Amino acid sequence: MxxxxxxxxxxxxxxxxxxxxxxxxxxxxxxxxxxxxxxxxxxxxxxxxxxxxxxxxxxxxxxxxxxxxxxxxxxxxxxxxxxxxxxxxxxxxxxxxxxxxxxxxxxxxxxxxxxxxSGETAPAEVEKVASVQPEAAKPKHNWLVESDGKYGYGSAVSKNQAADGQVAGDVNMFRYVGKQGDKYQIVDIGTSENEGATVVLECTYPCTLGKVMGFNPGSIGQPALQTEYTQISEATVASNIFEDAANGALTIRMTMDSKGQQKHIWFDEKKGMQLLSE
Known part of the structure; x- marks a missing residue:
């Protein structure tokens, strides 16, 4: 001027x-x-x-x-x-x-x-700094390990295990089925192998009551062999899993090959395993 x-x-x-x-x-x-x-x-x-x-x-x-x-x-x-x-x-x-x-x-x-x-970034009028887009923050998760589409969660240590000097429980592996409406589903891999059936746990987040369904492995369209309900408490493995699902920390869903195409899966108590085209 x-x-x-x-x-x-x-x-x-x-x-x-x-x-x-x-x-x-x-x-x-x-x-x-x-x-x-x-x-x-x-x-x-x-x-x-x-x-x-x-x-x-x-x-x-x-x-x-x-x-x-x-x-x-x-x-x-x-x-x-x-x-x-x-x-x-x-x-x-x-x-x-x-x-x-x-x-x-x-x-x-x-x-x-x-x-x-002040520890702040200088404005553009004072200092021309190359604009660097920060990487999107990864969602916080409760799982300990992810391998081949499976998520591992640590179980709580029992009093006997703690007395024996064990500081961490076993790692239980699960698969994320997906979400339909307000319901989330996971497959308990360990229980499925022990029971000889596909054990699916379903709940509406925030979870307090979960539906446990057992299906014939690999069967499509067959209703659940057995259905029961279980209470889901805070800070349990099931609670942590569904918290991750609701927060978007579980990104790999279960799929099945159908005529050369990978399709998502959903389990219905009456209609059995369904293949979704989404």
Whole structure:
């Protein structure tokens, strides 16, 4: 802003000098008053006291031209004097520009220092930092291991196991079936192998009561062999699994090949295992 103001003042002073000399405005011998100035005087007053000198010249210009027609004043070396006036104005502009650059740098430096003290990232106006998109935060999960589409959860340590010095329970493996509506399903792999059936646990999150269904392994469309309900307490393996499912921490669903296509699975108590085209 200071540079622009200085430029306007310098240009105004040069214009006043050229206009005054063009119309042969000058200091009249024998006349008195503050406004009885030569062309150089008008230019100097504009340059050094623009807010008074420039408006005064514009206001008095017509009368000064009329007086100059009766008593013209011709200046010598008009071009040289104009060049000197322009050079002075140009030096003022350069000085204003030189003063503004360190001020801008100081402002940026102060802002960067303030940002550094606060521990925040500097804004783009202060420091151009390459925009790096952070990786999406991975959801927090309760599972201990994921292998080949199976999720492992640690069981609680019993009092007898703790007495024997065991600090961690066994790792039980599960498969995530998926979600339909507000219901989630998982397959208990260990129990399925022991029972010789596909054991499915289903619940609506937040889970307090779970439905346990047993199906013939690999059979499609056959209803559940057996159904029972079990209470699901907080901080249990089942509670942790369904919490992960609801939070999006279980991403690998059960699938089955059907005519060369992998289809998702869902277990229905009456309709049995269903293949979904989604």
């Amino acid at each position: 200071q540079v622009l103001i200085t430029l306007v003042v310098a240009v105004s002073a040069v214009w006043v000098y050229l206009d005054a000399t063009k119309h042969k405005i000058g200091k009249r011998p024998g006349a008195s008053g503050l406004l009885n100035l030569s062309a150089g005087g008008w230019a100097a007053s504009t340059l050094f006291l623009w807010i008074i000198g420039f408006p005064a010249y514009l206001i008095k210009r017509k009368s000064l031209i009329a007086l100059a027609s009766d008593m013209p004043v011709t200046v010598s070396r008009r071009g040289v004097k104009t060049g000197v006036l322009a050079a002075i104005g140009g030096l003022w502009v350069l000085a204003a520009l030189a003063a503004e650059v360190p001020a801008t740098a100081q402002t940026a430096g102060d802002a960067q220092a303030a940002v550094a003290e």
